[in-house]
Amino acid sequence: MIDLPELRVPPAVVGATTGGVATGTASAGAATGTADGEVRIGGLGEPGTVLLSGPGPGSGSESLAGHRARWGDLPGATGADVDDLLEASALDGRGGGGFPLARKVAAARDAGTAPVLVVNASESEPASGKDRALCVHRPHLVLDGAALAARALGAGAAAVHLHRGDAGPASALARAVEERRAAGVADPRWVLSHGPGRYVSGESSAVAAYLHDGDARPRFTAVPLAVRGPSGRPTVVTNAETVAHLAVVCRIGPAAWAGLGAAASPGTRLATVTGAVPEPGRVLELGGPPTVGEVLVATGVPAPPAAVLVGGYAGTWIDGAEAWQTPFERSALACLAASPGCGLVGVLPHGACGLTETSRLVRWLAGESAGQCGTCVAGLPRLADGLEALAGGRFHRRGLRRVEALGASLLGSGACGHPDAVVRLVRSTLDVFADDVVRHLAGAPCRGADHPPVLAVPAPFLPTAGPRPPEDFT
């Protein structure tokens, strides 16, 4: 094991009391490497947080001086050191896929030619706000992590990819880059990239493609991007939260960092809570990890809701009572065929109709297809038709079987995971809202027909003239 730089744990972690519904007593245990299972839930600047520790949301973007006062200088770890730390911490990707960063970095380095590093902060998930919060309030933590990842890769430059039109993160990062340049931080060359704000444009191959040729659509990849990206060079695309964690790992050490979480899900994790909550869009840092119920209590939801959408708008519904007991971490959610994804927790209240909500989500997601793969272009709108017919009570058993068959034929059909994710969303809907499905099929009035929409859906993306599927396919 390599020598770590002097351990620097932000004061908020050592001896902090945990916020919200924390169980157990707070101690410095987690920060010094003993996994004590202590539950931590906190927003920006609240006690118990690590990535979000420091000044509160009113203080704006943290300066380099403020960042250094809490975290110290950028660690002097060499590329090999960072590699060891990545391996030892088992840091997993936080953009949705959960792929270990150590493996991406190793694959890119083994591939030989000059690797490319892209930090994806574009956060295409409409209700998620964690990457935005990090870039706006803790830009130096993101840039520290990106600099360390670039060292591990041996990349001289690092791109931070943002959504065009969202000025907050862009200006905070641009200012942070200037501060670092003036202070002479040992950074790679920074490239700030601003891609289109479409849902699938945040997918890793689309981000890599955008940086290569300006076309932000997912690509068919025969080999992982980390082995060979669109430019022909190994391309590591990793989430902004992931590299921010790396910046922490390189300071407090992999054991202390991993101890903030559970064995199966090391470290803390950012989550965004949306839907029927007092403050939709609130970003929380979770350690321990807490159950979905504990997270919801901390956000002002006192009792299990009807259902919870986990992982993103193309995520998975879980029954409210079941979700309440489930730890918000990968292995526990996997037992319910769900994943933490980008950390989104969407709350559906009692009295709202899950089928109606999902039909709006699926219609929007169908419109967000990049229009490249025929099956996605042809199939997703049909899936949305089916959900709308079901939600509107215009469906019989045969129609439901058609929706199920349609879903099966969409799985694995695309260049990216978009159709698969939508199909999984629909399957979880039919499963979790099975009673509502029966009621709707029987022609009974929908209990939530008059309920106002819970999950806000953005305006549809204006379709450009794309390739059309053959006319005679049906």
Add this chain to the structure above:
Amino acid sequence: MSTVVRIDPTLCRGHAICALFFPGGVELDAWGFGRVVEPRPVARRTVRRALRAAAACPNGAVVVYDDRDGVGASGATPIGTL
């Protein structure tokens, strides 16, 4: 050595010629787009059919890869010609 056959769904326009040349290896979905049934043909005869399908696709959507490294394909360079 193993071989991987893939259809690039962003290029496939449903001409269905691959299904003629590589029956059993490619099936057509509900809309007529090609879909690889078994991504890893091992028999030499199967590879030959896959290569024929790749050569016949007007959009070059069928790709046949050598998969020595087991990472999907080595170097992503299509192997052989007819």
